[in-house]
Amino acid sequence: METAREKEKVILVGVQTRQSDELFEYELQELENLTETVEGEVVAVLTQKKDSIDPRTVIGKGKLEELLHLVEELGAHTVIFEQELSPRHLRNIQEVIQCKIIDRIQLILDIFAMRAKSKEGKLQVSLAQLNYLLPRLTGQGINMSRLGGGIGTRGPGETKLETDRRHIHRQINEIKKELEETERHRQRSREKRQSSGVFQIGLIGYTNAGKSTILNRLTDADTFEENLLFATLDPLTRKMVFPNQFKATITDTVGFVQNLPTQLIHAFHSTLEESRGVDLFLHVVDSSQQYVEQQEETVLDLIQNLNMQETPIITVYNKKDKMHENFQARLHPHIVISALNEADIATLQDFMWEEIKKHLVPYEREVSLAEDGGALFNQLQQETFVESMELIGETNHYLFKGYTKSNSKWLGDR
Structure with a gap:
């Protein structure tokens, strides 16, 4: 019988610098919501008030020791920082804390990797993950292999990230080419909608x-x-x-x-x-x-x-x-x-x-059914809002009145 996968125990860490208490509380609450989205269980929240984040480890030395004790005491699998971790931060924290360390950005990237369904969506997420992880490759192999995956490790995967940088640059270029082709197709569809x-x-x-x-x-x-x-x-x-x-x-x-x-x-x-x-x-x-x-x-x-x-x-x-x-x-x-x-x-x-x-312009347009055969009738009804259509007996024309966009081809004498 299959048992439910044990949730990762997560400790959240945030440094309050210039934010108000209310905004800081909101940021931490959102971080908790994001963690729960990837089925992590928040077992503790560690905060610190500082004028600026510590250039070495984000939090001060004393707080880092406090975090170490919390990780050991609660058996936490993962620590998630509200602040973005530079490669240096990651390396220095990892020397002290022997569990997976990620930041809010990597967490969001992880959620996007879970949610991406289309080929384009998956490519976009992979590109974002590779660009984010490339400068942080040192030590990532150890970080990502702990617990065999989980939060922050979806997407490109451990083995790809442990290969040489040239291979990752090549991957990035290949994804960009594929996305450029998709973008060209999307641009054509967009232009068609706009011209309509x-x-x-x-x-x-x-x-x-x-x-x-x-x-x-x-x-x-x-x-x-x-x-x-x-x-x-x-x-x-x-x-x-x-x-x-x-x-x-x-x-x-x-x-x-x-x-x-x-x-x-x-x-x-x-x-x-x-x-x-x-x-x-x-x-x-x-x-x-x-x-x-x-x-x-x-x-x-x-x-x-x-x-x-x-x-x-x-x-x-x-x-x-x-x-x-x-x-x-x-x-x-x-x-x-x-x-x-x-x-x-x-x-x-x-x-x-x-x-x-309020953003449309009123228009009037005379159309001859005899000359046009109905094509203009259909176009007007598809591309504008026709408020009234009146037959003018003397000229055998229909007078269309309605609303259209300010840059519409239906405005003015055509």
Whole structure:
């Protein structure tokens, strides 16, 4: 009879430098959530207040000894640092602590390796892991072989990382070439959508805010939705038809998280690029979280870093059925819903249309059915929002009135 695998016992370590007590507590809570996502059991949390982290070992000498005693006393398998560990940090800590040592970045990379389903997603994660681990190869063989794998060791694997650096550089180059080909294909699809004149919506938000659930309720996407961090890694674009028959596309993206590793932003460049050409962002925020403000800022900061701050944003405060007692809506325009409530989804669609209309331009267009044979009729109905269609008897033309994007080919005299 198969027995359940024993959870890794994990000790979390964090240094509070300039953060407020509240923010530091939030960071540690998120680190614990991330650890639980990879089925680690947090058995202790070690913290230290310092003006700056120790250049040798992150935490001071006394704290390092305290950590050693905790590891031995609790039989911990893994120590996870909130701060990024440089190769020097890792080497010095490893000399004292005889168990697996990783940091928050490696933990997030590990979760991404668990969640990646598509070939592209797996390649992107492998690239991020190899780029992160390359400068940290010294001593990694020992570190990763302890306990035969587990947290922080998914992906490229122990044997690959113990081979020479030239081999790893070669792997990185091969993955980049494959991803470039995928990106070219994605770019062609993106350009086709943009030239079609169809209105494009991008779903953004903190991980586990409910983006995939909302995508499923607004479309027939049937994407993976569960109460998990980073449940969605692969961008998914689906057609959305509003009750008034206005058509748009909506694209789900990877969930953001505080201090998203630079390696991941680079690796998931093409995924995040899916959001670059959209006409409107739907920013999904989990109203049940205590630290809503920090999560909002994380998403908005990343949007700014990616130079996409000019794109209009609608904020959807989700999970109103579990709303935190101190919740306050700060961003505008916004709506508060539960994605699981059918009436709320209908209200969301109406709200989205009213906001979308602000970014569309009214147009009028005369079309002759005799000359065109119906092709223009179909195009107008597919690529614009047709509000009315009236037959003008004298000219035997149809007068179309409706809304379209400001850069639409349907504007002006054609």
